[in-house]
Amino acid sequence: MYRIRFHGRGGQGMKTASRILGKAFFLEGYEVQDAPRYGAERRGAPMFAYVRASKEQINERGIIRHPGLVVVADESLIAVPAAGVMQALRSDSILLINSMEKTKLWQDRLNFKGRIIALTQSPSGKGWDEMRFIGAICAGGAARLAGVIQETTLTLAINEELAHLGSDVVQTNLEMALTAFNELKNDTGIVKEGKPVRADDYRPPSWIELSWEDPKLSAPAIHAAATSEKLITGQWRTMRPVIDYSRCNRCWWLCSTFCPDGAIHLDKERYPQIDYNHCKGCLICLAQCPPHAVSAVAEPVAEAQKREGE
Ligand code: SF4
Numbered sequence: 001m002y003r004i005r006f007h008g009r010g011g012q013g014m015k016t017a018s019r020i021l022g023k024a025f026f027l028e029g030y031e032v033q034d035a036p037r038y039g040a041e042r043r044g045a046p047m048f049a050y051v052r053a054s055k056e057q058i059n060e061r062g063i064i065r066h067p068g069l070v071v072v073a074d075e076s077l078i079a080v081p082a083a084g085v086m087q088a089l090r091s092d093s094i095l096l097i098n099s100m101e102k103t104k105l106w107q108d109r110l111n112f113k114g115r116i117i118a119l120t121q122s123p124s125g126k127g128w129d130e131m132r133f134i135g136a137i138c139a140g141g142a143a144r145l146a147g148v149i150q151e152t153t154l155t156l157a158i159n160e161e162l163a164h165l166g167s168d169v170v171q172t173n174l175e176m177a178l179t180a181f182n183e184l185k186n187d188t189g190i191v192k193e194g195k196p197v198r199a200d201d202y203r204p205p206s207w208i209e210l211s212w213e214d215p216k217l218s219a220p221a222i223h224a225a226a227t228s229e230k231l232i233t234g235q236w237r238t239m240r241p242v243i244d245y246s247r248c249n250r251c252w253w254l255c256s257t258f259c260p261d262g263a264i265h266l267d268k269e270r271y272p273q274i275d276y277n278h279c280k281g282c283l284i285c286l287a288q289c290p291p292h293a294v295s296a297v298a299e300p301v302a303e304a305q306k307r308e309g310e
């Protein structure tokens with residue numbers, strides 16, 4: 001059975017990647033499961049999607065524990081333990097990282113015995129602009145590494161899965177996916193199929209007696225104030241809210257009121273200021289602002305603009 005995990009951030013298209021790959025496997029005659037798994041948070045938060053594909057009945061359920069292939073759309077997640085990118089990788093697993101860094105660098109950086117491949121080529125040469133199509137790129141790369149999906153099948157899967165977005169969007173996604181598919185030609189079929197789990201193999205766990213604890217000991221307790229301030233969640237953002245102060249009329253500070261993270265405070269003139277260390281980029285402030293004073297800027301573009309201004 002093929003077990004494949006796609007790791008990215010909410011809004012990056014990992015669910016789309018799993019759907020495209022799942023559909024392509026299905027069209028090749030496989031039984032398929034594909035599903036996304038989100039945390040409690042929103043756009044920009046780490047999430048993953050997974051695909052199981054087998055010629056036999058699939059008895060496994062739930063998240064994939066031992067993937068044959070892990071595809072990483074956003075390399076910054078590798079350093080975030082909670083994202084679980086490296087979780088349960090085995091020495092025969094393959095790690096495909098969308099990165100402008102070379103494979104050698106990742107091999108030196110990660111204590112991982114399996115094969116690492118960096119998708120370093122930027123299909124259009126536009127670098128970060130391609131993040132909009134990263135779901136299709138990841139699906140194309142995974143299809144090639146699995147080795148059992150033909151180019152025509154991948155094309156059909158993308159056409160079917162993205163049809164609702166219109167022909168122009170489908171065409172660009174297709175080009176990106178096929179560029180990744182062709183770039184990895186020399187690694188066709190390197191992902192190994194894992195053993196399927198059979199219902200006969202199931203052994204119920206033995207009975208476990210849980211000890212009884214005094215609620216005073218077992219209930220969660222907060223031991224220090226303001227600890228959440230130390231958790232820098234701003235790095236989850238894919239889009240940055242930017243306030244145009246020439247349009248902001250300091251209404252009733254709806255942006256600040258609705259911000260679920262308390263990331264907008266008022267300065268001395270009572271203009272809203274965004275705390276980018278804790279803004280997760282959900283863009284609720286943008287949706288609420290009556291005079292449309294808040295706009296969304298792609299995070300890499302915002303970073304580049306900031307650097308230019310310094
Ligand atoms: S500042 Fe805006 S985008 Fe950031 S967390 Fe608050 S509501 Fe969301």
Ligand code: SF4
Nearest residue numbers: 248249251253255289
């Ligand atoms: S909601 Fe818009 S107009 Fe109101 S304070 Fe916030 S940015 Fe200004």
